[in-house]
Amino acid sequence: MAELETRxxxxxSSVFTTGDFRRALGGDVAGSTVNNRLHQARRRGYLETxxxxxxxxxVGLLRDRLPDPFALAAKMASDSLVxxxxxxxxxxxxxxxxxxVTFLTTSSVSALEYKGYEFIPLSPPASxxxxxxxxxxxxxxxxxxxxxxxxxxxxxxxxxxDRLRWSGGTEELLRSLDNIPSLDVQALLEYLDMLGSAxxxxxxxxxxxxxxxxxxxxxxxxxxxxxxxxxxxxxxGQRQGEMSFVPEWRLYVPAGLTVHDFLSG
Numbered sequence: 574m575a576e577l578e579t580r581x582x583x584x585x586s587s588v589f590t591t592g593d594f595r596r597a598l599g600g601d602v603a604g605s606t607v608n609n610r611l612h613q614a615r616r617r618g619y620l621e622t623x624x625x626x627x628x629x630x631x632v633g634l635l636r637d638r639l640p641d642p643f644a645l646a647a648k649m650a651s652d653s654l655v656x657x658x659x660x661x662x663x664x665x666x667x668x669x670x671x672x673x674v675t676f677l678t679t680s681s682v683s684a685l686e687y688k689g690y691e692f693i694p695l696s697p698p699a700s701x702x703x704x705x706x707x708x709x710x711x712x713x714x715x716x717x718x719x720x721x722x723x724x725x726x727x728x729x730x731x732x733x734x735d736r737l738r739w740s741g742g743t744e745e746l747l748r749s750l751d752n753i754p755s756l757d758v759q760a761l762l763e764y765l766d767m768l769g770s771a772x773x774x775x776x777x778x779x780x781x782x783x784x785x786x787x788x789x790x791x792x793x794x795x796x797x798x799x800x801x802x803x804x805x806x807x808x809x810g811q812r813q814g815e816m817s818f819v820p821e822w823r824l825y826v827p828a829g830l831t832v833h834d835f836l837s838g
Contacts, residue, residue, distance in 0.1 A: 579614050583632040585718060588640045588648050591626045623687055642674050642690050644719040649685065649692060650678035654711055654722050656695065657739035660729040661749050663714050663721065667741070668748035675739050677707065677724075695739065700769045710764055726753070727760040734780070735773035743810045743827070747835040750780060756788050762797055771803035778802070779809070779822040783832035 582589075582597050595607045611628065614620045621629045627648055629640055643663055647653050654677040661667035673691045679702070685692040697707035710728035713720045724732060730753070733740035740746040765774055778798040781788055785795065805823025808816075815828035 576613070576617075579610050580619065580632055583614065583619055583630040584635070587630050587635050587638065587717065588645050588719070589628055589630070590648055591628070593648075594628075624685060639688055641716045641719070642672075642692075643714075643721045643723075644716045645687070645690075646674045646676045646692055647716075647719060647721040649676065650680040650682050650694065652680060652708070653678050653694075654697075654708060654724060656724045656729070657733055657736065658741040658745070658749075660724045661733065661740075663723045664726050664729060666726070666729075666749050666752045668745055668752065669741065671741065679707075698735070698768060698770075701767060704767065706767055709767065710760065725760070727757050728764050730756065731761060731764050731768060731773055731777060734776040735768060735770045737776075737810060743830070744835070747780065747832060750832075751836050753788070756781075758790065758794050758797070762801070765801060771801070771805070772807040774798055774801045775805065775807040775822045775824040776809050779819055779824050779826065780832050784836060787836065 578598070582594065586593065591607065591611065594611065595602060595604070598607065598610070611620065615622060619630070619632050621631055623629060643655055643659065646655055646659070655663055655674070656677045657675045658667060658671055659674045659676065662670060672689055673693060675693045675695055677697045678694045679697065680694070682694045684694065701707035701709070710725040711722055712725050714723050715721075730750070733746050737743060737746065741749070761777070778795075781790060782795050782798070785791070799821070802823060806818070807822070807824045809824060809826045809830075812825070816825040817828045818825050
């Protein structure tokens with residue numbers, strides 16, 4: 574009976590934690606019983622443990638199936654929040670698929686490589702942690718049987734301009750921006766105020782207002798962005814090679830780089 578109960582769980586749980594399994598068995602089940610059940614299932618080849626407390630089912634239709642990488646990232650920490658380029662992918666906005674999955678967490682978990690994917694935990698921005706709002710503007714996206722917590726579309730855009738390293742780079746980000754039909758300006762401004770990153774204001778402002786009609790932006794919207802600028806100067810990308818200065822945004826951008834080069838029409 575115990576083996577059947579375990580298999581029933583494994584047939585519908587592609588990726589799960591020890592805690593998930595224990596809750597499925599019932600809160601009054603002893604920890605030793607849970608661990609013994611998992612050990613027996615592992616010995617029979619019913620599951621694979623990829624790190625302590627994190628398991629993959631190898632039963633039935635799940636035997637040879639690669640788990641959804643975003644669902645796996647969501648299980649790597651109890652407060653996991655998929656972010657940056659990975660969030661662009663989850664929202665269907667990324668120009669290119671990556672085999673790197675980034676997520677925010679306050680837990681002490683290490684990076685993991687599995688089946689050609691790299692899973693990278695990142696600390697939330699310090700300004701948001703201080704204010705206790707680092708999980709603000711998030712959404713839930715269903716991936717198979719799992720709900721994955723991800724930063725909202727507007728927050729994702731701001732976060733990517735704030736930390737270009739995790740956005741896939743300037744060109745990838747601008748090409749992804751082309752996939753966004755509209756943006757909630759008030760949500761962008763609200764999050765920029767919480768984040769407190771003037772460089773993100775400058776980078777995003779330059780990008781959006783290079784083609785304001787694309788996102789239905791007016792002069793009042795432009796003024797709200799400009800009002801949030803600091804003294805600068807700011808930089809888009811690495812501070813190397815020839816750069817051009819954009820006075821309105823107090824921003825240095827790579828010479829010859831224009832947003833229109835990355836827009837489809």
